[in-house]
Amino acid sequence: MDSEFRLIISCPDRVGIVAEVSSFIASYGGWINEASHYSDPVSGWFFMRHCIRSSSLPFGIKAFKDKFSPIAEKYKMKWSLFDSSMKKRIVLMASRESHCLVDLLHRWHSKELYCDIRCVISNHEHLKRLVDAYGAPYHFVPTSRKSKENAFERIIQLVEDNQADLIVLARYMQILPGDICDTYQNRIINIHHSFLPSFVGAKPYHQASERGVKLIGATCHYVTEALDAGPIIDQDVMRITHHNTVEDMIRLGRDVEKLVLARGVRSHLEDRVLVHGNKTIVF
Amino acid sequence: MDSEFRLIISCPDRVGIVAEVSSFIASYGGWINEASHYSDPVSGWFFMRHCIRSSSLPFGIKAFKDKFSPIAEKYKMKWSLFDSSMKKRIVLMASRESHCLVDLLHRWHSKELYCDIRCVISNHEHLKRLVDAYGAPYHFVPTSRKSKENAFERIIQLVEDNQADLIVLARYMQILPGDICDTYQNRIINIHHSFLPSFVGAKPYHQASERGVKLIGATCHYVTEALDAGPIIDQDVMRITHHNTVEDMIRLGRDVEKLVLARGVRSHLEDRVLVHGNKTIVF
Amino acid sequence: MDSEFRLIISCPDRVGIVAEVSSFIASYGGWINEASHYSDPVSGWFFMRHCIRSSSLPFGIKAFKDKFSPIAEKYKMKWSLFDSSMKKRIVLMASRESHCLVDLLHRWHSKELYCDIRCVISNHEHLKRLVDAYGAPYHFVPTSRKSKENAFERIIQLVEDNQADLIVLARYMQILPGDICDTYQNRIINIHHSFLPSFVGAKPYHQASERGVKLIGATCHYVTEALDAGPIIDQDVMRITHHNTVEDMIRLGRDVEKLVLARGVRSHLEDRVLVHGNKTIVF
């Protein structure tokens, strides 16, 4: 696909925003591939995402930003402009389970996900062989009780060295320190293996079995310091019956986890997710 | 909810349409509740739906139309402008089965569907009592082989007398004559009890059972002269197993039929369905 | 359908149960329409449901019970035997909202649910007209703060007078006193408008909106004294987006509520639900 500029805007709602933005784009001959609007009647905020074919514009991203700035100021916009041809840099983190990790690697490898997977960090060694097949560097960073502090220093170092735009916790079973959550606000995506807010914390399938639910689920969300409480990007569920043991749930749940995480990561990579308070707008 | 004007546009895609339309709206202080765009890369057509708070504009629907006409001409638009406070007039048609009919009546009665159900036409007498409870006039128009021609004359008369904006075939098991289909193009909604294009025509659940499918479905579509081949508005399915007999499918299928028909009718009533060729854009 | 006897069994698992039960049935020429087994590896209990064509047996339900008793004792079974031709007597309870109530009445009226709806009890008056159309007696029992105690006495009286086998809370927004819950253990079905255990208690859609979930749901469960914590019979969800307001959720959720409640009630009426601890086996 031709590259496009993605203009993402949040601002207090008022008359004339769409007119001003679209007139700006049209005045330079910009061809709009896709446009989405949402006016939140509760918060009184307005959200907007435009994809403009880059080749239709007479200037690049830097000039676009300069020229658009006055409009942004006028409407007190929070805004970003992304070039779709710039691959976002991702650091993947995983623990023992490989399903989410390999799923993302395979979508990347088969060009379904447009991004740059810089490396994989794991607190286990055994996933190395599969990761190698996909050609991604593998860093084993153990997180035993003793080594934990060092581990997170090493992890931050790796994330910084790789200039990561996004950290994806592909079933990484460790809780990240609060300062990492803060530094990478809305840039760390986690997959939780329950339909949040049900079954926060450890062993959600065991909790689900205990409660006797008839559906199990998974939730993809941005990580905040509060455990499993960050803005939800996507969720899904699948039906189970009394026949299904906890082991079945763990097995069946993998398919939902993979799918929901992949959808959430894709939405993020396409700059479709706008966070407002603790909620998301997903265009 | 406050009333709103809904501006529905289809036209060949080109630069500046959104700018022109939104500037027009903004120039009169129009507050946009909702806006949806779609640019079809295959056909090269552009589709658009705006909901503008009526009270924010200094004029009514007549003046809106007059003022907007030049823009519409400039861009060769097919367009409509609807006042959301004007209830669309509906004629419901049913045969022996009551589930879709009562479902729509109940949604109307509980104010979930904003419309004016003018009357029910059925080729059976026994649904009268339930329809009476909802306060809708009931017309029994038999369609025996002999009376068929007269029946459709009578039906056209009823539709015209009621100035129907929309005819809904709520499991009306008769094929409408071609001239009715033509006259009311994109204004007759049918629910077909299969996941089209599988199982066109009669007894789709029997066909489904014969083929051994693992999902059954329903399709809500606009009626055209070609049987079960009109533009699809909505579809859904439900899982069945080898345990389910044809009778089970008929029973289970009712829930999908009701839901899909109600969603399709609602989308139509909210002016969300744009037809292009044999396909729909549902905003 | 021909009538059938439904033999429902729970007992500690051991070798020979199925052989003993099926040999018993075969020895009298009993034709099995349907049989389901479940062996719970965690609790070590065994669950079983047989449907035997009544006309294939040389005796009636009384003799069946007498002859089967020794087997039941031998295996320490909790067991019941139901005659499918005996309609279960239901008391429906509703508050202001009509969707679940009318849905159940319509399924009963169109013979989809085989039961005897003895009456409707509501703490509001306005649903009477619709209930009348279905020919079910309507009892208005107000539950103002003052009248509450009297109200529940009146309700118990109505339930007893009607010899109800089952009480269905079709969005009855009052909490039942603990003694009613105890007396009618596993015979009161409630529909809760969330995907339990998320959003227990009041205003679950408001809670859901607050948390920013991407799916809303409904849960059909037996009522226990602990609020929204009884054994779950069925659950389902539907997808929402950031566009959907709390009002949308309330509207959309109705379709899930109706469906899940109807499925749960049907399962109960067909003697498919076995309760063990706080969990259900649904054959």
Added chain:
Amino acid sequence: MDSEFRLIISCPDRVGIVAEVSSFIASYGGWINEASHYSDPVSGWFFMRHCIRSSSLPFGIKAFKDKFSPIAEKYKMKWSLFDSSMKKRIVLMASRESHCLVDLLHRWHSKELYCDIRCVISNHEHLKRLVDAYGAPYHFVPTSRKSKENAFERIIQLVEDNQADLIVLARYMQILPGDICDTYQNRIINIHHSFLPSFVGAKPYHQASERGVKLIGATCHYVTEALDAGPIIDQDVMRITHHNTVEDMIRLGRDVEKLVLARGVRSHLEDRVLVHGNKTIVF
């Protein structure tokens, strides 16, 4: 899990089958892990699957078969007895697309699928690297117009050399010759990328886009000589909108294809699929 014997039975329905079979099992102290029955009221056939803990029986599979034979003859059963500890040997076949292939390899590698993937056959060379990572032999067998006949001879040879119990067409885009379909009746599983019987044959997503459907699907079925017409094992769908191009459908559809194929293969490996005529019973 402990190994178990799986006894699979189809026979004309009559009184006493369950009693006879379960008494046989009980008489040897056999512990039943799982039992499923289905009596088809249309065909008058009875279907049954028992899983018996091997260690609870005083004999092995050979003696089991000998002892059970008289019962099987008495009831004119078609029957099989499988030892769950014997891995079924699979030959995977793929063309250009890797998603189904890698999905199955990964489920096998992570021990989710209990089987022996003997080799992968592809008419393209480029998937070799990924297959190597999973340690499965890779055979490149080109199928140009000229080489086709030789290709299928080579394929048969590979299948025979590997004593394959099952051939899985993981998006293998070639039509198998009729004699292979006959020889491996109900032992070749295909994934078709549409919701059959809609969109038989080539380019089903293009057909789906042309027709304007609102759901796309995938179908897992046994291969017969008639194209895409064999017994259906499993199906599923996902929702699309007017926004989704054919390319989107191809991408989104992959997730349904993978899931449906994996479920179908798993059901087959667990001896859950019984074929009767052109339909399946999936226990």
